Amino acid sequence: MVVFSALLYLFFDGRQFWLEEVKPYLSQQANTASKPDSQTDSSYTKVQSRTPQKQADQYTHQARGDHQHALRRFGRCQPHVGERVKYRVEQGIYTWVDSNGVTNYSDQKPARGAKTYQPRSSRVLDYFDLEISGQTISNQFKNTLSSRLNAIFRGYTGIVGLKAMRKVTLRIQVLPSRGLYERTVKAYGGEPSGTAGVYFGTKNTAFVEQTSYEATMQTAIHEAVHAINQAVIGFSPRWLNEGLAEYFETVEVSMQVGEVKPNNHIAKSGYIKGQVLRPSQLIGAEDTWQSSDPATLYRSSWAFVHFLMSSSHGKQSLKALMLQEQKEPCSSLDYANVKRVLNGSYPNMQSAYAMFLNAQAKPQRL
Structure with a gap:
């Protein structure tokens, strides 16, 4: 009776717990193992996660195109396709972001032989060629979105390193009505059902449905x-791609600190x-993503x-994984x-993750 009461308390308190014995971390699952050349979509979507909780399981997923085919067709699938970040200089002051993601200011160059990066005048974002319409x-x-994306870029740099x-x-285009959003996404070959934002990688363009101020902001960040x-790691597993987008979308900035x-994804408690x-289930869900519950997949990826x-x-594990992805974009x-x-980088991850799920989720500084 005591055990039953405790379980009821945990259930209504919204906490996560595992009743079964912890299985060996990342045990082989032959029926769910993903393949390097598996077919996935040519766009990334943000599901409408801010609908009422009772509707959370009602999302539908449509068939997608082959993302790798689209990348090859438009010539985006090339190693080191993006331009490296460089320092900038304004009025004799040098600014750059170090390997820890910290912005540095000095009257001296950061390193010998480095090339300057002069931002366009009056641009809030130094490291994005960003257009918001x-x-x-x-x-x-626009200014708030730019500030948050700058903080995200610094946080992202802190993971993988400046090099x-x-x-x-x-290009982020915010569309003022649901009807216009759906027509535009369909015109680009996408499927808008169950989404509030879609990023078309081959076009460097994201379309976002305008709803409330904060919901629109988070969706725009998600697609960014x-x-x-x-640009940084290329083609990546869905859980990693969506997990990073879900993680960063709730960033807030105060005094240039994100x-x-x-x-x-948390209850009031x-x-x-x-x-x-x-983790083994999430990583193994790559080939069954479209037929699985999206609310659970997005929540699990974020967690x-x-x-x-x-x-x-x-962080070292995440860095190792992302740098490995970058080698084969x-x-x-x-x-x-x-x-x-x-x-190889986090041997006791399974037990540490179980403890994390049963504790309160804390804010994290970038």
Whole structure:
């Protein structure tokens, strides 16, 4: 009776717990192992995750095109396709971001032989070739989005290091009505059903449905992170691509310092709400993503990335995985290679993740 009461408390409190014995981390699952050349979509979508909770399981997924085929067709599938980030100089002051993602200011160059990067005048973003358009969005929205993306870029740099970063080209178009959003996405060959934003990597363009101020902001950030992912690491597993986008989309900036808050996936008590897949299940879901519950997949992807970003061991694991992806931008790491990288950099990840899921999710500074 005591055990039953405790389980009821945990259930209504929104906390996650595993009743079964913890299985060996990343155990082989032959029926779910993804393949390097598996077919996936040519666009990245943001599901409408801010609908009422009772509708969370009602999303539908449509058939997608072959992302790798689209990359080859438009010539995007090339190593080191992006331009490396360089320092900039204005009025004799040099500015650059170091390998820890920290912005540095000095009257001296950061290194010998480095090339200057002179930003366009009055541009808020130094490291993005960014264009934001929309009939009804304000300058405040544009400036806030730019500030948050700058913070995300610094945080992203802190993961992979400055040498691995690439300059990102992105056009974000905010569409004022659902009807216009659906017609535009369809005109580009995409499927708008169940989404609030779509990023077309081969076009460097993201379309976002305008809803509330903060929801539109988060969707725009989500699609921008997809653009960063493609420019920096290329083609990647869905859980990694969507996990990074979900993680960064709730960033807030104060005094030029970014902080990621886990607002979208936690209950009022601070614990993660809803089902979360084990890492082996999540990584093995690559080939079944379109037929699985999207709410669970997005939540699980966010939770795993948030977990990795919560410790030095986790960040090193994430860095190793992303740098390995960068070596082969035209293909995605398969199940076996993800297992090898994560096991090699974080041997006790399974038990650490179980503890993370049963604790309150904390905000993280970038």
